[in-house]
Amino acid sequence: MLINGHAVTTIEATDRGLHYGDGLFETMRCENGRVRWLAYHLQRLASGCQRLRIQMPDPNLLQSELSALAVHHKRALLKLVITRGPMVRRGYRPASTEQPTRIVSSHTWPDDDGAPLRLGISSISLADNPLLAGIKHLSRLENVLAQQEAGERGLDEVVMCCSSGEVVCGSMSNLIVVSEKGILTPALNNAGVHGVMRALSLSAAAATGISLAIDRVNTAQLQTAKAIYCSNIRWGLRRVEQFDGRQLGSEARIAQLEEWIYAQP
């Protein structure tokens, strides 16, 4: 682990990331000593920093710190956390002179047999908040509760809807739905996270000529879908085997998207 470039394992207890979830994170895949799809991660991080008005650390510095951990691993997950930094003054309102904290850590690649997923619908709604939608911030208690619920129901993942009932994403992934209307991924204007694997899927679709539309999705479309995939850095585009107890099929075009994605640096 590296914290602000130092090999330590603790942070200041006054950090606004701890007190207010005031920061951002990225989970990255490390293969053969290199970080995959780094440009996508840095772009999302920069966009999140701009939205929260956190000073974006120098990307070259981040890249060198990530590389310092990555070189030791054949296959691992890397996590980068950027917070607004230790409090300059007490209270929610930032002073605007905070010095961001950066935490880089490596994690053993999780035990995962690559098996397709069991998916259900979460009872927990996601907040509608266009100002926070899309960014991967640290205020993640909704996701924690949703995963707690998924575990109790024996599911790998749960679909989260916003308060209007529209489908947004999974609690730790984005969704690709193969429906009668074509291949869709839910719009994320009001909630959810712009996943890097989702962005790669959209790039892959554009490059291969496969139609992947960003659209509104409702739960009825999930109930009648031919196939559903959950995407994140760890899973890639992982097939859902069972949704709400119903067996789902697979879709050859998703394998084509995945092939394109894995060919990228």
Add this chain to the structure above:
Amino acid sequence: MLINGHAVTTIEATDRGLHYGDGLFETMRCENGRVRWLAYHLQRLASGCQRLRIQMPDPNLLQSELSALAVHHKRALLKLVITRGPMVRRGYRPASTEQPTRIVSSHTWPDDDGAPLRLGISSISLADNPLLAGIKHLSRLENVLAQQEAGERGLDEVVMCCSSGEVVCGSMSNLIVVSEKGILTPALNNAGVHGVMRALSLSAAAATGISLAIDRVNTAQLQTAKAIYCSNIRWGLRRVEQFDGRQLGSEARIAQLEEWIYAQP
């Protein structure tokens, strides 16, 4: 500062409070070496722990750690943070064997001339989430953004509504509205925090026979209110002088409530 009972100033960087906003906090008033209204704080904390399924630390232990800091101060703010603890496994889903982290810190009483408040309406909606409503959790980015906005608009506080447009609370306080319908405080079933000063106000109303109703409040009622008060531990029941540019009056019954509150231990 005391962290898990030790006089240190750093926490493990793997703490779930930092990574996911997975924890709770209390801000308390210390006067003449004692913590005011402690029973109310411990009750809310216990309720939050139960909701998030975090193991509630022994209240006697918390009380002794708070007292250890309180004795040094004539007047200060104390903050208690309880997180689910360092990660036992990676990811949102708790392992249920986490050991909670407790952080107690004291803070200089803020410079505050006691002047009445300038209040506006925030452009940021609060998430509707009955599972998180009421508890004082660490996922507070909405409040940070709201206070950032308040600062830019030269306001002390902003009113936050939920996505349906109903009034919930201030970004760092609860609201008491003196309207034609009587004295009201917004219901908090779907969003907001059950403030200790709000709970004390409700106790005060019951004890003094003053009617303070928990009800739905809309922004039109704020526009026509005779008086508005914002309540939190630091402000007490603080009068709003200006709401959206309009001058507001005061209400004698609120002073009676405050008198009862300050007579409590």
